[in-house]
Amino acid sequence: MPSLYHQPLCPQSRFIRLALAEHGVEPQLIEERPYERRREFLALDPAGETPLLIDDTGLIVPGAVTIAEYLDETGGVALGENRLLPSDLAGRVEVRRLVSWFTQKFYGEVSNWLLTEKINKRFMTNGGGAPDMDLVRAARANIRYHLHYIGYLTQQRNWLAGDKLSYADLAAAAHISVADFLGDVPWDEDETAKLWYARVKSRKSFRALLNDRVPGITPPAVYADLDF
């Protein structure tokens, strides 16, 4: 059984948990707090970040994008019509563009700040303290244009990158889900984006994520409500 080192509210880990579930892979989940810089974890990969996958042969696959490519290369064709990285060149470019958008741009402008300031700082023994509310406010301002971009794309397409569900939807929904857990998604501002998210979070692959809880933080009622 493969092992996945993850953090319950790390958006990059959540993207890969969704990707694994859509590929029908059930990993052993091992919770890791990267900010603790645990020696045994750094020995697996010196970058020391979640997610990190160890497959059945012992191959260490670190980082969300590298894991997503690995899963497509080992199991993508078997998914047939449901492949998450399309087979055609232009489709692959579009999915990778959007995966990069959410795993890097959205992460840098929204989810990293929310995760660090509102969640991780609660558990840090060094470097913790009160959340920096300037960063939280910046994240809340930035998320609005990302939400409108999701709405803009899904007005023209069934799913974020085209006619079919892809890694783009999983990456975007994983990142949005962390902000949603914290009550920081202004859903009223974009009805189309809200409908898209309701469709993604209704998928079976999403269930385990919605059940995750963190001590001391109660998500808003809509968080796990599949009908909003």
Added chain:
Amino acid sequence: MPSLYHQPLCPQSRFIRLALAEHGVEPQLIEERPYERRREFLALDPAGETPLLIDDTGLIVPGAVTIAEYLDETGGVALGENRLLPSDLAGRVEVRRLVSWFTQKFYGEVSNWLLTEKINKRFMTNGGGAPDMDLVRAARANIRYHLHYIGYLTQQRNWLAGDKLSYADLAAAAHISVADFLGDVPWDEDETAKLWYARVKSRKSFRALLNDRVPGITPPAVYADLDF
């Protein structure tokens, strides 16, 4: 002829210029300053970042990693033994891990600060001003452990990710080259890393990069010296 929107001292653009040259593709180079947020450029890709490739069919391929994957999918097999993303699974994981290390981690901890503070701020009409020397100092401190990591890896392997030159070497050398242009690589600290870099910068694909100049900045003498 494909077009590449790039910045001469943007490390992500340099990575792709090297990758194109190794693939034998000579693009039309179009200089773009992403911080100007030029409307026509944003219309090509709303992320608005260099590099961005437009291929002969008109397909827009934005972002260094997406372009690298595209080049491998369209021209990787034709490179035969010199393929830059290996054909075996473990090799691909290792190359992608290191590409991500340099395009994200090194970029975030070193080259983005050097590029923004020491180069881009000279040309910004809005938001420019004096470089923030705290950030420059942080970049100079951080580059040391990256240099040692390169030295550590190339003590055990011919090239960064294994026996053969790969995208990992091109990404690393592209990022290092920008710091080197600015005189910010402490070469004395790691002889093995220095030897590795001398080998990469001697490649034909590197020549055009070493000839780039920016008004008002003179690189140190060693920058374009193939023997250091």
